[in-house]
Amino acid sequence: MTNLGGSRLTRHKLLLDVQNLCTHFRTEEGILRAVDRVSFQVHRGETLGIVGESGCGKSVTAKSIMQIVPKPKGSIVGGKILYHREDEIIDIATLHYQSQQMRELRGNEISMIFQEPMTSLNPVYTIGDQIMEAIQLHQKLDKKAAREKTIEVLGKVGIPSPQDRVDRYPHEFSGGMRQRAMIAMALSCNPRLLIADEPTTALDVTVEAQIINLMQDLQTEMGMSIIMITHDLGVIAGIADRVLVMYAGWVVETGTTEEIFYHPQHPYTRALLQSIPKIGSNARLESIRGSVPDLNNLAQGWCYFAPRCSAAMDICVEKEPPIFSREDGHTVKCWLCQEEEASA
Amino acid sequence: MMNFIIRRLLYAVPMLVLVSFLSFVIINLPPGDYLTTMRQQLQSQAGLTPEEAREITERMAARYGLDRPFMVQYWEWVKGIVTRGDFGYSFQHNRPVSEVIWQRLAWTLIIATTCHVISVGIGVVVGIFSATHKYSFLDNFFTVLAFLGVSVPNFFVALVIMYYLAFHVKTHVGGLFSPQYVLAPWSWAKFVDFLKHFWVPIFVVGLAGTAQNMRVMRGNLLDVLNSQYVETARAKGLPERTVIYKHAVRNAIQPIIMYMGMAMPFLIQGEVIASIVLNLPTIGPMFHHALINQDMYLAGSFLMMIAVVLILGNLLADILLAWMDPRVRYE
Numbered sequence: 001m002t003n004l005g006g007s008r009l010t011r012h013k014l015l016l017d018v019q020n021l022c023t024h025f026r027t028e029e030g031i032l033r034a035v036d037r038v039s040f041q042v043h044r045g046e047t048l049g050i051v052g053e054s055g056c057g058k059s060v061t062a063k064s065i066m067q068i069v070p071k072p073k074g075s076i077v078g079g080k081i082l083y084h085r086e087d088e089i090i091d092i093a094t095l096h097y098q099s100q101q102m103r104e105l106r107g108n109e110i111s112m113i114f115q116e117p118m119t120s121l122n123p124v125y126t127i128g129d130q131i132m133e134a135i136q137l138h139q140k141l142d143k144k145a146a147r148e149k150t151i152e153v154l155g156k157v158g159i160p161s162p163q164d165r166v167d168r169y170p171h172e173f174s175g176g177m178r179q180r181a182m183i184a185m186a187l188s189c190n191p192r193l194l195i196a197d198e199p200t201t202a203l204d205v206t207v208e209a210q211i212i213n214l215m216q217d218l219q220t221e222m223g224m225s226i227i228m229i230t231h232d233l234g235v236i237a238g239i240a241d242r243v244l245v246m247y248a249g250w251v252v253e254t255g256t257t258e259e260i261f262y263h264p265q266h267p268y269t270r271a272l273l274q275s276i277p278k279i280g281s282n283a284r285l286e287s288i289r290g291s292v293p294d295l296n297n298l299a300q301g302w303c304y305f306a307p308r309c310s311a312a313m314d315i316c317v318e319k320e321p322p323i324f325s326r327e328d329g330h331t332v333k334c335w336l337c338q339e340e341e342a343s344a
Numbered sequence: 345m346m347n348f349i350i351r352r353l354l355y356a357v358p359m360l361v362l363v364s365f366l367s368f369v370i371i372n373l374p375p376g377d378y379l380t381t382m383r384q385q386l387q388s389q390a391g392l393t394p395e396e397a398r399e400i401t402e403r404m405a406a407r408y409g410l411d412r413p414f415m416v417q418y419w420e421w422v423k424g425i426v427t428r429g430d431f432g433y434s435f436q437h438n439r440p441v442s443e444v445i446w447q448r449l450a451w452t453l454i455i456a457t458t459c460h461v462i463s464v465g466i467g468v469v470v471g472i473f474s475a476t477h478k479y480s481f482l483d484n485f486f487t488v489l490a491f492l493g494v495s496v497p498n499f500f501v502a503l504v505i506m507y508y509l510a511f512h513v514k515t516h517v518g519g520l521f522s523p524q525y526v527l528a529p530w531s532w533a534k535f536v537d538f539l540k541h542f543w544v545p546i547f548v549v550g551l552a553g554t555a556q557n558m559r560v561m562r563g564n565l566l567d568v569l570n571s572q573y574v575e576t577a578r579a580k581g582l583p584e585r586t587v588i589y590k591h592a593v594r595n596a597i598q599p600i601i602m603y604m605g606m607a608m609p610f611l612i613q614g615e616v617i618a619s620i621v622l623n624l625p626t627i628g629p630m631f632h633h634a635l636i637n638q639d640m641y642l643a644g645s646f647l648m649m650i651a652v653v654l655i656l657g658n659l660l661a662d663i664l665l666a667w668m669d670p671r672v673r674y675e
Binding site: 066104107108111119120122123133137169171 | 591595
């Protein structure tokens with residue numbers, strides 16, 4: 001268990017406690033460990049950012065929490081996803097994806113928005129129908145009340161003249177408007193946790209800023225927690241309280257946003273930060289050499305980042321690094337930390 | 345929506361005119377006509393002299409307007425169809441075309457429609473099952489069945505079934521009725537006899553369509569099940585049944601509806617050989633004979649009927665599609 005000695009974080013109650021989550025995919029080439037012993041916590045009202053390159057397991061982690069990992073290939077094979085209610089704790093990992101309890105959580109207490117606003121709404125139903133569907137399902141409202149609630153929530157996410165837009169089809173909306181509609185759908189049942197899987201990746205930069213601001217405003221208003229998944233460190237810096245850095249299915253570093261940005265410990269995190277372009281700098285942009293390893297049948301017992309790491313040592317290819325805890329809940333999965341501890 | 349239907353109906357009118365003209369042109373394309381055949385028959389079989397034969401055929405030509413210019417003939421033909429429902433005269437049958445074709449057309453439409461409804465029904469249901477149980481034993485079984493259904497020619501299937509029925513079950517095969525019922529008035533016994541014959545052409549003609557619909561539905565549904573909006577629907581907490589039937593199938597079924605517009609002529613064309621083998625009273629065999637004998641008004645009328653069915657089928661499919669998919673309406 002990671003120790004959260006942080007100043008403001010302990011004041012919040014725990015909402016989600018993920019422990020050693022393992023989600024595997026059975027593929028033709030063997031077993032793919034998409035999520036490998038991932039642990040993290042989300043507190044009430046907090047925003048957790050998950051960063052990493054494509055294919056590092058960010059989305060699968062999110063889908064595991066929702067129990068919407070593509071079946072039958074993917075499945076949660078180990079670990080716990082403890083969801084804290086006021087009076088009870090539910091382990092989502094043990095629930096069947098079709099069970100009544102899971103369906104009551106999904107889309108109601110935990111909801112999700114996706115990367116592709118252009119394709120995440122069903123083209124043959126109106127925006128209103130699709131939002132009302134969730135409201136009617138979870139809140140047991142009649143059609144008229146659900147429609148009023150839909151118009152209200154559409155207005156809340158900044159869609160102009162929502163009473164007209166409610167009857168429009170997705171293809172009549174722009175990308176930004178569709179993402180607002182998706183947010184409206186996700187927030188329609190007042191979730192306690194919102195998972196946003198790269199919600200702004202497909203949008204223009206100006207629209208991106210609007211959507212991020214909207215999410216922050218709504219978070220303040222509704223008091224929900226957010227898990228923000230992105231590969232854009234700029235977005236994370238602006239919105240997250242704590243950050244989880246993932247690489248090849250592992251959590252390689254966690255910490256408060258300040259710690260991660262100002263005192264990164266893991267060579268991968270440092271490399272990620274160096275690959276952000278800076279305005280006014282003429283220095284050549286650093287890239288991380290090599291690419292993410294193929295997760296199919298990846299041999300265990302070493303550090304997957306070692307081949308790309310500028311600080312790699314002999315031990316890195318011989319033994320898997322354990323997780324080293326630093327102050328303020330900062331954890332690092334790297335042998336370099338042992339060196340430092342030994343020399344200190 | 346109403347706007348779309350009206351617009352679509354108006355498009356159909358010039359199409360029908362064009363189609364009728366093309367049918368007439370195509371029928372007139374081969375050298376010679378029915379009278380050439382008739383003149384030869386009068387000389388060789390009735391023993392008339394060439395002069396007598398020519399006199400008779402020239403009288404017929406004058407009577408039916410065959411000596412007039414092409415455009416005039418076409419105009420007279422279309423005028424007859426529109427004003428009197430008169431499709432011209434079948435020289436081969438010595439009766440007006442309209443008297444000859446309706447019964448055949450009715451049987452054809454009954455067989456084709458039944459085949460179509462069954463092939464869509466079974467194809468869609470099996471396709472949904474296959475897609476939601478991908479690579480299961482039954483999915484693989486249906487896949488093999490579908491490939492067989494698509495690749496085995498239907499007249500061959502007809503022959504196999506007829507052989508089996510005639511030599512193993514020892515019942516009457518071919519046609520739609522046993523001989524004793526052909527001219528009998530409708531009765532329960534005749535209806536039962538009819539059903540005993542009717543399933544053979546339905547099976548034979550419908551097999552390929554069913555197989556195709558199965559494959560199309562399976563493939564489309566698998567595509568749609570991978571789409572983001574299906575995941576959105578799941579993320580809402582909807583039961584899997586609602587996700588599949590309300591969100592996925594509704595989008596996956598569109599190509600099947602589009603195909604419905606083309607299915608009728610395809611079925612009619614597909615049943616020609618099967619109908620000859622099975623001795624069915626449909627338009628297929630009659631169309632075939634009319635073409636061989638250059639019975640121009642009969643052949644032309646059939647050609648046009650098929651084209652009209654195609655246009656109407658497409659019209660219906662378009663309207664259905666627009667009703668199902670809002671994106672189509674605004675194009």
